[in-house]
Amino acid sequence: MKIAIIGAGFGGMAAAFDLRNAGHEIVIFEAADFVGGLASGFKEPHWDWSVEKFYHHWFQSDKEMLGLIRDLGWEDKVLFPRPFTVLLHDGKWYPFDSLLKALLFPGLGFGLNKIRFGLVGLYLRLTNNWKPLERVTVDAWMRKWAGAEVYEKMWEPLVIGKFGPYYKDVNMAWMWARLKARTTRLGTFEGGFQNFADLFADRLRAMGVEIRLGVAVKFIKRDPAKGLLTDAGKIESFDKVLVTTSPNLMSKMCPDLPEDYLKGLLELKSMGAVVMVLSLKRKLSEQGYYWFNLPKSADFPFLALVEHTNFVPPEKFGGDHILYAGDYLDAGHEYFSLSETQLLERFMPAFKKINPQFGRDWVKKVWLFTTNYAQPVPLLNHSKNIPAIETPVKGLYFASMSQVYPWDRGTNFAVEIGRRAARIMQG
Numbered sequence: 001m002k003i004a005i006i007g008a009g010f011g012g013m014a015a016a017f018d019l020r021n022a023g024h025e026i027v028i029f030e031a032a033d034f035v036g037g038l039a040s041g042f043k044e045p046h047w048d049w050s051v052e053k054f055y056h057h058w059f060q061s062d063k064e065m066l067g068l069i070r071d072l073g074w075e076d077k078v079l080f081p082r083p084f085t086v087l088l089h090d091g092k093w094y095p096f097d098s099l100l101k102a103l104l105f106p107g108l109g110f111g112l113n114k115i116r117f118g119l120v121g122l123y124l125r126l127t128n129n130w131k132p133l134e135r136v137t138v139d140a141w142m143r144k145w146a147g148a149e150v151y152e153k154m155w156e157p158l159v160i161g162k163f164g165p166y167y168k169d170v171n172m173a174w175m176w177a178r179l180k181a182r183t184t185r186l187g188t189f190e191g192g193f194q195n196f197a198d199l200f201a202d203r204l205r206a207m208g209v210e211i212r213l214g215v216a217v218k219f220i221k222r223d224p225a226k227g228l229l230t231d232a233g234k235i236e237s238f239d240k241v242l243v244t245t246s247p248n249l250m251s252k253m254c255p256d257l258p259e260d261y262l263k264g265l266l267e268l269k270s271m272g273a274v275v276m277v278l279s280l281k282r283k284l285s286e287q288g289y290y291w292f293n294l295p296k297s298a299d300f301p302f303l304a305l306v307e308h309t310n311f312v313p314p315e316k317f318g319g320d321h322i323l324y325a326g327d328y329l330d331a332g333h334e335y336f337s338l339s340e341t342q343l344l345e346r347f348m349p350a351f352k353k354i355n356p357q358f359g360r361d362w363v364k365k366v367w368l369f370t371t372n373y374a375q376p377v378p379l380l381n382h383s384k385n386i387p388a389i390e391t392p393v394k395g396l397y398f399a400s401m402s403q404v405y406p407w408d409r410g411t412n413f414a415v416e417i418g419r420r421a422a423r424i425m426q427g
């Protein structure tokens, strides 16, 4: 078969790998002039490694991602250091990257709260029965089983941070999946995620896959005689097409989809993200912390603070210290319209809270990355709203972050859905 794949993110490239191995002719169209999609990175001339535009790491439980890397023969390029994740209590940071560490966290006292927190965490880790959990919100379930105090201290800040205005509507299966699929050790690829994406694209090209960079597909239509037609400047026909973009872009690209499928796509909610990356002359966290969990009550102007060079050493970046500060936000949020400098002014007092010595003169360079599609929002009974990979248009398939539910989005699940789509397409 002659197959087009729209998008050279991890999902599109994973699908291309299996489809090409099965003997099909593959063309990947990628709107950007680089591969890797949301997991792509950038590099300064004096850096050996690239830095992801949006902070990225793998978990040891990322079986699909690690399985693909094994299939490619690059296991020796995967690194799993053990960075420190911390949570704030009474002005001090405490380790917070395993159930045991969380149990030792003093913010919960030492009475019933701690027992409830431990039991709820254990139950969610052990159960595989997520289906009933999607019928209730995180807010209601946690208040009932963990108790208001534990929930408000330990979980609510995370849900508010990730889902903003939707936080009370997010279903409990999301929280289950998040706790289920996470590990203490965090992984990356030698050279950074962009290096993996580039090597993967080179391998695909060597296998005979054609990757067209900087070529955006405008529409996909079904012609009764010629099959599926793609318009990316010129019209071409394919037997099958797999789209890996956001549901919103998919709906615009394929207006011929039946109304109920289109409506399903357009009703899916998601959050955008604004992430600032800074290269600093000095280390921000003197204790060497990597990931800071920031409770809303602590009043930071962002959700995530991540010192990347406490995960991958600064020597890989010519001695620069790399810091991320980011947030998940609705597309209309004012952060989307601020410049690097304006946002830096807003963020600097928060960096000083982590290290009072921090000053503007520490900052070598600042980059700002934004996306409207960063985090799908799973509402109640979400499994009923997931669009099928095989669309009602013959030969047209769709595999995106919004369909990996109940799992939370991640490169691991992009690979899983890409490879699943490849199987379905050959079904």
Ligand SMILES: Cc1cc2nc3c(=O)[nH]c(=O)nc-3n(C[C@H](O)[C@H](O)[C@H](O)COP(=O)(O)OP(=O)(O)OC[C@H]3O[C@@H](n4cnc5c(N)ncnc54)[C@H](O)[C@@H]3O)c2cc1C
Pocket (backbone or CB within 6 Å): 006, 007, 008, 009, 010, 011, 012, 029, 030, 031, 032, 035, 036, 037, 038, 039, 054, 055, 056, 057, 058, 215, 216, 217, 218, 244, 245, 246, 249, 253, 273, 275, 326, 371, 373, 374, 375, 399, 400, 401, 409, 410, 411, 412, 414
């Ligand atoms: C802030 C943030 C943090 C994250 N952290 C992690 C993490 O720590 N670990 C992890 O594993 N994952 C993380 N993720 C998620 C991860 O990046 C995604 O799950 C994954 O990259 C999705 O891959 P994909 O192939 O499904 O989609 P994408 O990467 O979005 O790929 C789709 C591609 O389609 C292209 N495209 C769009 N329109 C067109 C068109 N018309 N024509 C041609 N091409 C088009 C896009 O340019 C893009 O390259 C994070 C994401 C964000 C936003």
